Amino acid sequence: MEERTLRIVSIGGGTGLSTLLLGLKRRIVAGSDRFKLDVTAVVTVTDDGGSSGRLRREFDVLPPGDIRNCMVALSKDDDLLSQLFQYRFPSGRGLKGHSFGNLFLTALTNLTGDFAHAVQKSSEILRTAGKIYPSTSANVRIRAVLEDGSLVEGESKISRSRSRIREISLIPETCQPLEETLAAIREADLITVGPGSLYTSIIPNVLVSGIPAAIRRSKAITACFMNLMSQPGETTGLTAADHIEAIERHAHTKLIDVVVVNTASIKPSLKRRYAAERAHPVEVDRDRLTAMGLTVLGRDLLAESEKVRHDPDAIAEVAVQLAAAGRRRKLKQPARSVTR
Numbered sequence: 464m465e466e467r468t469l470r471i472v473s474i475g476g477g478t479g480l481s482t483l484l485l486g487l488k489r490r491i492v493a494g495s496d497r498f499k500l501d502v503t504a505v506v507t508v509t510d511d512g513g514s515s516g517r518l519r520r521e522f523d524v525l526p527p528g529d530i531r532n533c534m535v536a537l538s539k540d541d542d543l544l545s546q547l548f549q550y551r552f553p554s555g556r557g558l559k560g561h562s563f564g565n566l567f568l569t570a571l572t573n574l575t576g577d578f579a580h581a582v583q584k585s586s587e588i589l590r591t592a593g594k595i596y597p598s599t600s601a602n603v604r605i606r607a608v609l610e611d612g613s614l615v616e617g618e619s620k621i622s623r624s625r626s627r628i629r630e631i632s633l634i635p636e637t638c639q640p641l642e643e644t645l646a647a648i649r650e651a652d653l654i655t656v657g658p659g660s661l662y663t664s665i666i667p668n669v670l671v672s673g674i675p676a677a678i679r680r681s682k683a684i685t686a687c688f689m690n691l692m693s694q695p696g697e698t699t700g701l702t703a704a705d706h707i708e709a710i711e712r713h714a715h716t717k718l719i720d721v722v723v724v725n726t727a728s729i730k731p732s733l734k735r736r737y738a739a740e741r742a743h744p745v746e747v748d749r750d751r752l753t754a755m756g757l758t759v760l761g762r763d764l765l766a767e768s769e770k771v772r773h774d775p776d777a778i779a780e781v782a783v784q785l786a787a788a789g790r791r792r793k794l795k796q797p798a799r800s801v802t803r
Contacts, residue, residue, distance in 0.1 A: 486779025
């Protein structure tokens with residue numbers, strides 16, 4: 464059975480990572496006669512807004528929000544427990560705006576003394592169909608240098624910035640990943656990056672010491688699931704190739720093998736609605752991507768929705784296909800060099 468297990472490591476944060484995990488969970492629950500899936504999520508921990516930010520400031524814990532969303536996405540219990548973890552208090556002094564899952568993770572962190580252990584125990588309660596690790600156990604923040612040279616600190620402020628981002632860094636700059644994360648990357652058949660906010664959900668993970676080198680050494684295929692739409696300020700005007708260049712520039716090494724892009728048409732009415740908020744479809748500059756040595760994989764990835772969103776089942780199907788290809792490649796090729 465071991466040789467029929469495909470190992471996928473998904474790196475990111477926010478709703479994009481949760482969408483991919485949801486699709487992979489459905490395939491795990493449905494089962495297959497051909498293979499089993501082993502899924503590991505590596506989640507950014509730089510959020511400082513909303514409920515997560517409040518808990519972070521008051522209890523000195525890592526932000527639980529993105530982790531909670533991933534746990535719910537991978538939960539085999541789609542009903543009461545998942546709803547409970549996502550329940551957000553509508554009122555109450557000190558409670559308004561908090562989700563139950565965030566409070567639960569915070570309480571369990573204080574009981575166990577370790578956030579990663581609290582995530583593991585919470586995942587057991589939710590019966591998650593995979594493993595979830597914070598990208599680092601350090602209490603990190605992010606700082607951005609904008610195009611005009613100004614500095615902005617904190618994920619919530621950076622995501623609201625209307626000026627293009629030149630680069631980001633972690634505070635403190637040096638932090639370590641969990642050993643379990645490095646082991647999962649080493650054993651992976653496929654490593655996915657995105658979809659998700661480029662500078663606040665994806666890149667912070669490759670700024671953690673050791674993660675880029677581990678990806679580079681891995682024999683796995685590394686695929687970037689390209690965002691469907693730009694984000695005002697954060698990625699305004701950036702093409703698909705610009706996204707890849709930003710990821711690899713911050714990682715200081717070449718990471719990506721395959722770029723997965725949407726080929727389905729977005730409804731004109733949706734485009735107009737997003738354009739009113741200064742968001743536009745990400746341009747897929749195929750020639751430039753190909754010139755960068757990347758394989759461009761186009762699929763219909765669009766969900767039937769009133770918002771422009773990836774379809775969980777569609778992106779999970781692509782991920783499984785790439786994982787199978789990664790397994791075949793691992794059997795044939797030596798590991799890649801760490802140098803570019």
